[in-house]
Amino acid sequence: MLTRFLILISFLGLGACAHSVHLYQADNSNSFKGQLIESNSEQKVILGFTQDTLYVEQAFDKLKQQCPSGRIEGINTRYSTSLGFLSWTNKLRMRGYCQKGT
Amino acid sequence: MKKLILVALTLASISCTHLQSVSTSSVPAARSKPVAAEGSRFMFMFFNFDNKYVDNVVMDLARQCPNGRIEGILTKYETVTYFPLIAYRLQASAQGYCVAKN
Amino acid sequence: MKNLIYIIAISTLVSGCAFLHQYQLGSIDSETVIKGQRFEILVSETGVNLQETADTAKLFTQNRESHKQVQQVQDVISLFQMGPRTGNMVFNEKYADSIMRAIQLKCPSGRISGMSSIRETAKYPVVSGEIVRITGYCGG
Numbered sequence: 001m002l003t004r005f006l007i008l009i010s011f012l013g014l015g016a017c018a019h020s021v022h023l024y025q026a027d028n029s030n031s032f033k034g035q036l037i038e039s040n041s042e043q044k045v046i047l048g049f050t051q052d053t054l055y056v057e058q059a060f061d062k063l064k065q066q067c068p069s070g071r072i073e074g075i076n077t078r079y080s081t082s083l084g085f086l087s088w089t090n091k092l093r094m095r096g097y098c099q100k101g102t
Numbered sequence: 103m104k105k106l107i108l109v110a111l112t113l114a115s116i117s118c119t120h121l122q123s124v125s126t127s128s129v130p131a132a133r134s135k136p137v138a139a140e141g142s143r144f145m146f147m148f149f150n151f152d153n154k155y156v157d158n159v160v161m162d163l164a165r166q167c168p169n170g171r172i173e174g175i176l177t178k179y180e181t182v183t184y185f186p187l188i189a190y191r192l193q194a195s196a197q198g199y200c201v202a203k204n
Numbered sequence: 205m206k207n208l209i210y211i212i213a214i215s216t217l218v219s220g221c222a223f224l225h226q227y228q229l230g231s232i233d234s235e236t237v238i239k240g241q242r243f244e245i246l247v248s249e250t251g252v253n254l255q256e257t258a259d260t261a262k263l264f265t266q267n268r269e270s271h272k273q274v275q276q277v278q279d280v281i282s283l284f285q286m287g288p289r290t291g292n293m294v295f296n297e298k299y300a301d302s303i304m305r306a307i308q309l310k311c312p313s314g315r316i317s318g319m320s321s322i323r324e325t326a327k328y329p330v331v332s333g334e335i336v337r338i339t340g341y342c343g344g
Contacts, residue, residue, distance in 0.1 A: 017295050018284075018285045018293040018294070018295060019293060019294055019295070019296070019297035020287065020288065020289040020290055020291070020292075020293050020294070020297075021249075021290065021291075021294065021297055021299070021300060021323070021334060021336070022123070022225070022226070022288070022290040022323070023123055023124070023225070023226040023228070023290070023321070023323045024300040024303065024321060024323060024336040024338075025124075025125050025126065025228050025321045026230075026303060026304070026307060026319055026321050026338045026340075027125075027126060027127055027128060027230050027319060028127075028128070028230040028231055028316050028317050028318075028319045028340070029128070029314050029315075029316050030314060030315055031313070031314035031315065032308055032312075032314035033314070045287075048118050049118055050118060050119055050120075051119060052119055053119050053120075053121040053178060053180050056121065056124050056176070056178055057176070057197075060126065060176050063129075064129055064133070064174075067129070069131055070131055071128065071129065071130055071131045072128060072129035072174075073128045073314075074128070074304075074307075074314070074316075075126045075127070075128065075129070076303065076304045077124060077125065077126050078297075078300055078301070079121065079123075079124055080297045081287045081288055081289070082287070082297065083284075083285040083286060083287040083289075083293060084284065084285075084286065084287065085283060085284045085286070086283060086286055087286065087287075088286055088287030088288070090121065090288075091297070092124070093301075094126065095304055096128075096129075120288060123226055123228075125228050127230070127231070
Protein backbone atom coordinates (compact mmCIF):
# COMPACT_ATOMS: atom_id res chain seq x y z
CA MET A 1 0.00 0.00 0.00
CA LEU A 2 2.81 2.38 0.95
CA THR A 3 4.75 1.46 -2.19
CA ARG A 4 1.76 2.20 -4.39
CA PHE A 5 1.21 5.49 -2.61
CA LEU A 6 4.86 6.45 -3.11
CA ILE A 7 4.73 5.50 -6.78
CA LEU A 8 1.58 7.57 -7.20
CA ILE A 9 3.15 10.57 -5.48
CA SER A 10 6.28 10.33 -7.63
CA PHE A 11 4.17 10.18 -10.80
CA LEU A 12 2.17 13.16 -9.61
CA GLY A 13 5.43 15.00 -9.01
CA LEU A 14 6.54 14.23 -12.54
CA GLY A 15 3.17 15.22 -13.88
CA ALA A 16 3.48 18.61 -12.27
CA CYS A 17 6.10 19.75 -14.75
CA ALA A 18 4.65 18.53 -18.01
CA HIS A 19 4.68 20.89 -20.95
CA SER A 20 3.88 20.89 -24.62
CA VAL A 21 5.78 23.03 -27.10
CA HIS A 22 3.41 23.87 -29.95
CA LEU A 23 5.66 25.89 -32.18
CA TYR A 24 8.97 27.67 -32.42
CA GLN A 25 9.38 30.24 -35.13
CA ALA A 26 12.65 31.91 -36.10
CA ASP A 27 12.36 34.90 -38.40
CA ASN A 28 14.86 36.18 -40.97
CA SER A 29 17.34 38.85 -40.02
CA ASN A 30 19.80 41.23 -41.63
CA SER A 31 22.27 41.28 -38.77
CA PHE A 32 22.64 40.33 -35.13
CA LYS A 33 23.80 43.77 -34.08
CA GLY A 34 21.80 45.40 -31.35
CA GLN A 35 20.47 44.67 -27.94
CA LEU A 36 18.82 41.33 -27.24
CA ILE A 37 15.32 41.96 -25.94
CA GLU A 38 12.78 39.51 -24.64
CA SER A 39 9.14 39.46 -23.63
CA ASN A 40 6.91 36.85 -22.03
CA SER A 41 3.19 36.54 -21.54
CA GLU A 42 0.94 33.92 -20.01
CA GLN A 43 -2.69 32.99 -19.91
CA LYS A 44 -4.12 30.74 -17.22
CA VAL A 45 -6.99 28.62 -18.52
CA ILE A 46 -9.28 26.66 -16.23
CA LEU A 47 -11.22 23.75 -17.73
CA GLY A 48 -10.72 25.19 -21.19
CA PHE A 49 -12.84 28.30 -20.67
CA THR A 50 -11.17 31.37 -22.10
CA GLN A 51 -12.56 34.23 -24.12
CA ASP A 52 -9.56 35.52 -26.01
CA THR A 53 -5.95 35.10 -26.98
CA LEU A 54 -4.85 38.64 -26.19
CA TYR A 55 -1.73 37.38 -24.43
CA VAL A 56 -0.19 37.15 -27.92
CA GLU A 57 -0.64 40.88 -28.54
CA GLN A 58 0.58 41.58 -24.99
CA ALA A 59 3.86 39.75 -25.61
CA PHE A 60 4.35 41.51 -28.95
CA ASP A 61 3.53 44.92 -27.45
CA LYS A 62 5.93 44.34 -24.54
CA LEU A 63 8.66 43.49 -27.04
CA LYS A 64 7.98 46.61 -29.10
CA GLN A 65 7.96 48.80 -25.98
CA GLN A 66 11.54 47.74 -25.25
CA CYS A 67 12.61 49.10 -28.64
CA PRO A 68 10.44 52.16 -29.20
CA SER A 69 12.47 53.88 -31.89
CA GLY A 70 14.44 51.01 -33.35
CA ARG A 71 13.97 48.07 -35.63
CA ILE A 72 13.47 44.60 -34.16
CA GLU A 73 15.10 41.85 -36.20
CA GLY A 74 15.41 38.07 -35.98
CA ILE A 75 12.38 37.55 -33.76
CA ASN A 76 12.19 34.06 -32.27
CA THR A 77 8.79 33.05 -30.95
CA ARG A 78 8.02 30.08 -28.73
CA TYR A 79 4.42 29.07 -28.00
CA SER A 80 4.00 26.41 -25.33
CA THR A 81 1.54 25.17 -22.72
CA SER A 82 2.32 24.05 -19.20
CA LEU A 83 -0.13 21.28 -18.31
CA GLY A 84 -1.77 21.24 -14.90
CA PHE A 85 -4.58 19.98 -12.73
CA LEU A 86 -7.84 20.67 -14.59
CA SER A 87 -6.16 23.77 -15.99
CA TRP A 88 -3.20 24.86 -18.04
CA THR A 89 -1.09 27.91 -18.74
CA ASN A 90 -0.47 29.10 -22.27
CA LYS A 91 2.87 30.82 -22.62
CA LEU A 92 4.37 32.96 -25.31
CA ARG A 93 8.00 34.00 -25.37
CA MET A 94 9.48 36.38 -27.94
CA ARG A 95 13.09 37.40 -28.34
CA GLY A 96 14.69 39.66 -30.88
CA TYR A 97 17.47 42.12 -31.60
CA CYS A 98 16.70 45.81 -31.18
CA GLN A 99 18.65 47.88 -33.71
CA LYS A 100 18.47 51.56 -32.96
CA GLY A 101 19.07 54.21 -35.58
CA THR A 102 17.79 52.12 -38.54
CA MET B 103 -34.25 18.14 -17.64
CA LYS B 104 -34.92 21.86 -18.04
CA LYS B 105 -32.01 22.64 -15.72
CA LEU B 106 -29.74 20.43 -17.81
CA ILE B 107 -30.75 22.23 -21.00
CA LEU B 108 -30.20 25.57 -19.28
CA VAL B 109 -26.71 24.52 -18.15
CA ALA B 110 -25.90 23.26 -21.65
CA LEU B 111 -27.07 26.51 -23.24
CA THR B 112 -25.11 28.57 -20.71
CA LEU B 113 -21.97 26.61 -21.38
CA ALA B 114 -22.58 26.91 -25.09
CA SER B 115 -22.85 30.69 -24.82
CA ILE B 116 -19.37 30.87 -23.37
CA SER B 117 -17.00 30.69 -26.29
CA CYS B 118 -13.66 29.03 -25.80
CA THR B 119 -10.80 30.45 -27.79
CA HIS B 120 -7.71 28.45 -28.55
CA LEU B 121 -4.60 29.66 -30.32
CA GLN B 122 -3.42 27.28 -33.03
CA SER B 123 -0.42 29.14 -34.40
CA VAL B 124 1.32 32.48 -34.29
CA SER B 125 4.07 34.06 -36.37
CA THR B 126 5.94 37.35 -36.38
CA SER B 127 8.17 39.28 -38.72
CA SER B 128 10.72 42.05 -38.19
CA VAL B 129 9.26 45.19 -36.64
CA PRO B 130 10.10 48.54 -38.28
CA ALA B 131 11.16 51.64 -36.39
CA ALA B 132 8.35 53.68 -37.94
CA ARG B 133 5.11 52.52 -36.34
CA SER B 134 2.76 55.39 -36.90
CA LYS B 135 0.36 53.60 -39.22
CA PRO B 136 -0.93 50.26 -37.90
CA VAL B 137 -2.99 48.08 -40.22
CA ALA B 138 -5.00 44.96 -39.45
CA ALA B 139 -7.12 42.41 -41.27
CA GLU B 140 -9.00 39.26 -40.41
CA GLY B 141 -10.56 36.33 -42.19
CA SER B 142 -12.87 33.89 -40.47
CA ARG B 143 -15.35 31.16 -41.15
CA PHE B 144 -18.17 29.81 -39.04
CA MET B 145 -18.08 26.03 -39.03
CA PHE B 146 -20.98 23.69 -38.47
CA MET B 147 -19.77 20.27 -37.43
CA PHE B 148 -16.82 19.41 -39.66
CA PHE B 149 -18.23 20.63 -42.94
CA ASN B 150 -15.49 22.67 -44.55
CA PHE B 151 -14.68 22.37 -48.22
CA ASP B 152 -12.01 25.04 -48.62
CA ASN B 153 -9.90 27.54 -46.70
CA LYS B 154 -10.34 30.53 -48.93
CA TYR B 155 -11.24 32.75 -45.99
CA VAL B 156 -7.51 33.23 -45.32
CA ASP B 157 -6.80 34.47 -48.84
CA ASN B 158 -8.57 37.77 -48.21
CA VAL B 159 -6.28 38.71 -45.33
CA VAL B 160 -3.29 39.59 -47.53
CA MET B 161 -5.41 41.64 -49.97
CA ASP B 162 -7.17 43.50 -47.13
CA LEU B 163 -3.83 44.42 -45.61
CA ALA B 164 -2.41 45.52 -48.95
CA ARG B 165 -5.45 47.76 -49.60
CA GLN B 166 -4.84 49.58 -46.33
CA CYS B 167 -1.26 50.33 -47.41
CA PRO B 168 -1.47 51.06 -51.13
CA ASN B 169 1.83 52.87 -51.63
CA GLY B 170 3.98 51.22 -49.00
CA ARG B 171 5.21 48.03 -47.44
CA ILE B 172 3.72 46.19 -44.49
CA GLU B 173 6.20 45.10 -41.87
CA GLY B 174 6.08 43.91 -38.26
CA ILE B 175 3.31 41.48 -39.07
CA LEU B 176 1.83 39.46 -36.22
CA THR B 177 -0.26 36.58 -37.55
CA LYS B 178 -2.63 34.53 -35.42
CA TYR B 179 -4.71 31.50 -36.29
CA GLU B 180 -7.27 30.59 -33.65
CA THR B 181 -10.40 28.54 -33.13
CA VAL B 182 -13.40 29.85 -31.20
CA THR B 183 -15.59 27.01 -29.95
CA TYR B 184 -19.22 27.90 -29.37
CA PHE B 185 -20.44 24.37 -28.89
CA PRO B 186 -17.99 21.46 -28.93
CA LEU B 187 -17.95 19.57 -32.23
CA ILE B 188 -21.07 21.37 -33.46
CA ALA B 189 -20.37 25.08 -33.83
CA TYR B 190 -17.07 26.89 -33.96
CA ARG B 191 -15.24 29.60 -35.81
CA LEU B 192 -11.86 29.47 -37.51
CA GLN B 193 -10.15 32.84 -37.50
CA ALA B 194 -6.94 34.04 -39.13
CA SER B 195 -5.87 37.58 -38.26
CA ALA B 196 -2.87 39.70 -39.10
CA GLN B 197 -1.74 43.12 -37.94
CA GLY B 198 1.28 45.14 -38.93
CA TYR B 199 2.62 48.57 -39.77
CA CYS B 200 2.47 50.35 -43.07
CA VAL B 201 5.85 51.91 -43.89
CA ALA B 202 6.92 53.94 -46.88
CA LYS B 203 8.72 52.15 -49.67
CA ASN B 204 12.46 52.97 -49.73
CA MET C 205 6.69 -14.40 -22.62
CA LYS C 206 9.41 -14.92 -25.23
CA ASN C 207 6.90 -14.25 -28.01
CA LEU C 208 5.82 -11.09 -26.23
CA ILE C 209 9.41 -9.85 -26.11
CA TYR C 210 9.88 -10.61 -29.82
CA ILE C 211 6.69 -8.76 -30.66
CA ILE C 212 7.74 -5.72 -28.63
CA ALA C 213 11.24 -5.73 -30.13
CA ILE C 214 9.97 -5.98 -33.69
CA SER C 215 7.30 -3.34 -33.05
CA THR C 216 9.98 -1.00 -31.72
CA LEU C 217 12.16 -1.58 -34.78
CA VAL C 218 9.50 -1.23 -37.44
CA SER C 219 7.33 1.39 -35.86
CA GLY C 220 8.35 4.98 -36.01
CA CYS C 221 6.23 7.66 -37.46
CA ALA C 222 7.07 11.22 -38.30
CA PHE C 223 4.39 13.86 -37.79
CA LEU C 224 4.61 17.42 -39.01
CA HIS C 225 2.73 19.84 -36.78
CA GLN C 226 3.77 23.30 -37.94
CA TYR C 227 5.61 24.71 -40.91
CA GLN C 228 6.43 28.38 -41.28
CA LEU C 229 8.49 30.08 -43.93
CA GLY C 230 9.95 33.57 -43.83
CA SER C 231 10.59 35.94 -46.67
CA ILE C 232 13.01 34.88 -49.37
CA ASP C 233 15.79 36.93 -50.84
CA SER C 234 16.68 34.98 -53.97
CA GLU C 235 20.30 36.06 -54.05
CA THR C 236 20.93 34.97 -50.47
CA VAL C 237 19.19 31.65 -50.99
CA ILE C 238 20.89 30.81 -54.29
CA LYS C 239 24.39 32.02 -53.42
CA GLY C 240 24.34 31.63 -49.67
CA GLN C 241 25.16 28.71 -47.41
CA ARG C 242 22.35 26.47 -46.21
CA PHE C 243 22.33 25.65 -42.52
CA GLU C 244 20.14 23.48 -40.37
CA ILE C 245 19.60 23.41 -36.62
CA LEU C 246 17.77 20.56 -34.95
CA VAL C 247 16.87 20.37 -31.27
CA SER C 248 14.73 17.73 -29.67
CA GLU C 249 13.42 16.59 -26.34
CA THR C 250 12.05 13.22 -25.33
CA GLY C 251 8.27 13.23 -25.11
CA VAL C 252 6.26 10.71 -23.13
CA ASN C 253 2.86 9.24 -23.92
CA LEU C 254 1.32 8.20 -20.63
CA GLN C 255 -1.50 6.22 -22.20
CA GLU C 256 0.96 4.04 -24.11
CA THR C 257 3.06 3.72 -20.94
CA ALA C 258 0.02 2.43 -19.06
CA ASP C 259 -0.88 0.07 -21.91
CA THR C 260 2.67 -1.29 -21.98
CA ALA C 261 2.65 -1.71 -18.19
CA LYS C 262 -0.57 -3.72 -18.50
CA LEU C 263 1.21 -6.13 -20.88
CA PHE C 264 3.54 -7.08 -18.07
CA THR C 265 0.81 -7.70 -15.53
CA GLN C 266 -1.18 -10.87 -15.42
CA ASN C 267 -4.33 -10.21 -13.47
CA ARG C 268 -7.27 -7.93 -13.98
CA GLU C 269 -6.81 -6.22 -10.63
CA SER C 270 -3.35 -4.99 -11.66
CA HIS C 271 -4.75 -3.76 -14.97
CA LYS C 272 -7.36 -1.76 -13.11
CA GLN C 273 -4.78 -0.27 -10.76
CA VAL C 274 -2.50 0.75 -13.61
CA GLN C 275 -5.45 2.35 -15.41
CA GLN C 276 -6.50 4.17 -12.24
CA VAL C 277 -3.00 5.57 -11.73
CA GLN C 278 -2.97 6.69 -15.37
CA ASP C 279 -6.39 8.32 -15.02
CA VAL C 280 -5.30 10.23 -11.91
CA ILE C 281 -2.12 11.42 -13.60
CA SER C 282 -4.13 12.53 -16.65
CA LEU C 283 -6.12 14.89 -14.42
CA PHE C 284 -2.85 16.62 -13.55
CA GLN C 285 -1.80 16.93 -17.18
CA MET C 286 -4.72 18.61 -18.86
CA GLY C 287 -4.21 21.00 -21.70
CA PRO C 288 -3.73 21.33 -25.44
CA ARG C 289 -0.85 19.30 -26.77
CA THR C 290 1.23 19.18 -29.87
CA GLY C 291 2.88 15.80 -30.02
CA ASN C 292 3.68 14.29 -26.62
CA MET C 293 4.32 16.18 -23.43
CA VAL C 294 7.88 17.01 -22.42
CA PHE C 295 9.36 17.84 -19.03
CA ASN C 296 11.44 20.78 -20.21
CA GLU C 297 9.74 23.46 -22.29
CA LYS C 298 12.93 25.47 -22.75
CA TYR C 299 14.76 22.95 -24.90
CA ALA C 300 14.27 25.08 -28.00
CA ASP C 301 15.62 28.27 -26.44
CA SER C 302 19.17 27.49 -27.52
CA ILE C 303 18.17 27.86 -31.16
CA MET C 304 18.72 31.61 -31.19
CA ARG C 305 22.34 31.25 -30.11
CA ALA C 306 22.83 28.34 -32.52
CA ILE C 307 21.61 30.51 -35.42
CA GLN C 308 24.16 33.16 -34.46
CA LEU C 309 26.95 30.59 -34.48
CA LYS C 310 25.88 29.11 -37.82
CA CYS C 311 25.62 32.50 -39.49
CA PRO C 312 27.81 35.10 -37.78
CA SER C 313 27.07 37.72 -40.44
CA GLY C 314 23.40 37.64 -39.48
CA ARG C 315 22.24 37.93 -43.10
CA ILE C 316 19.65 35.19 -43.18
CA SER C 317 16.87 34.57 -45.63
CA GLY C 318 14.41 31.78 -46.44
CA MET C 319 14.23 30.73 -42.81
CA SER C 320 11.84 27.83 -42.27
CA SER C 321 10.66 26.65 -38.87
CA ILE C 322 9.38 23.13 -38.52
CA ARG C 323 7.81 21.52 -35.47
CA GLU C 324 7.67 17.76 -35.83
CA THR C 325 7.43 14.56 -33.84
CA ALA C 326 9.30 11.31 -34.36
CA LYS C 327 7.04 8.80 -32.69
CA TYR C 328 8.09 5.52 -31.11
CA PRO C 329 6.25 3.27 -28.67
CA VAL C 330 5.76 5.09 -25.35
CA VAL C 331 8.29 7.84 -26.14
CA SER C 332 8.79 10.30 -28.94
CA GLY C 333 11.25 12.89 -30.13
CA GLU C 334 9.69 16.35 -30.01
CA ILE C 335 11.74 18.14 -32.62
CA VAL C 336 12.17 21.75 -33.63
CA ARG C 337 14.07 22.10 -36.90
CA ILE C 338 15.20 25.41 -38.33
CA THR C 339 16.71 25.72 -41.78
CA GLY C 340 17.90 28.87 -43.44
CA TYR C 341 20.32 30.38 -45.91
CA CYS C 342 23.19 32.50 -44.73
CA GLY C 343 24.56 35.24 -46.94
CA GLY C 344 28.15 36.39 -46.63
